[in-house]
Amino acid sequence: MKSKPVRQYRMTARAEAAEQTGERILDAMLRRYAETPYDQVRLEDVAADAGVTPQTVFRRFGSKPGLLVATVEREQAALARDRAAAMGESPQDTVRSLVRFYEHHGALILKLYAEAHQAPGVPELAARGRRYHVGWCREAFADGLEPGLDEATRARRLAQVVAVCDATTWRVLRVDGGLSPEQTEEAVLELLLPLLSASARG
Structure with missing residues (x-):
């Protein structure tokens, strides 16, 4: 025995x-x-x-959809850790880290969004990823979203920040526009900083 x-x-x-x-x-x-x-x-x-x-x-x-769902779930957890680490001490630091993040993961994220409808269970994961992005933007730039703004203006500002920091914006600048990573970083900052309070711009 x-x-x-x-x-x-x-x-x-x-x-x-x-x-x-x-x-x-x-x-x-x-x-x-x-x-x-x-x-x-x-x-x-x-x-x-x-x-x-x-x-x-x-x-x-x-099944193949089941395998893709499992793959996306695993990768989302890893990406969330990387995105959390991208929050810097200033908007400049945060954008630098965000562009670096998209250099590694942006193309795959955009591919997932584009093809999500092809596999059951993946659209829900894509929606979860979008919600995470909104929450990340809200947290990363919380100090820059003026506390004194009225609710409608604050919501509009957040939506603008979310759009500026989206992977699609990175693709338009970096891939379609042919900018270098450093130029992409500068372009994102030029779009982002006017949306933030003066004290948060550094």
């Missing part, structure tokens, strides 16, 4: 192996999704990239 510590060790090892397999599958899906339109992503290719069988993918995630 095996001792309890041995059984526990084997159970722990199996659980860790299963978790690592799941992470490999999610990593493979993320790479495929970043490079390929969603409707052209094949689970067989994801499985091959992860070094597992398609049956393993189906058993773990149920």
Whole structure:
């Protein structure tokens, strides 16, 4: 009869192996999704990239939409941590960090928004991401949104800040406009600072 510590060790090892397999599958899906339109992503290719069988993918995630949902949920948690870290001591610091964030993640975020309707469960996650962005803007620039403003004006100011700091604005400036990251940062600040109180502009 095996001792309890041995059984526990084997159970722990199996659980860790299963978790690592799941992470490999999610990593493979993320790479495929970043490079390929969603409707052209094949689970067989994801499985091959992860070094597992398609049956393993189906058993773990149920379907291609289920796999994308799991991937997006994991990435949203990581992105939220990165966005939280982008809040700086000044608007200039915050915008610098935000542009750096979009340099790494902006294209994938915009792709998700554009293709969300193709997979059940993903539109809700995209909406959650938009709500997070609004909350982040409200918190990141709270000191700059004049406390003395009337409710309607304050709501309009926040909506403007949300638009200026959106990934779409980054794309228009950086990709469509051909600006460098430094020029994009400067352009965002030129749009943002007039919306903030004088004391917050630095």
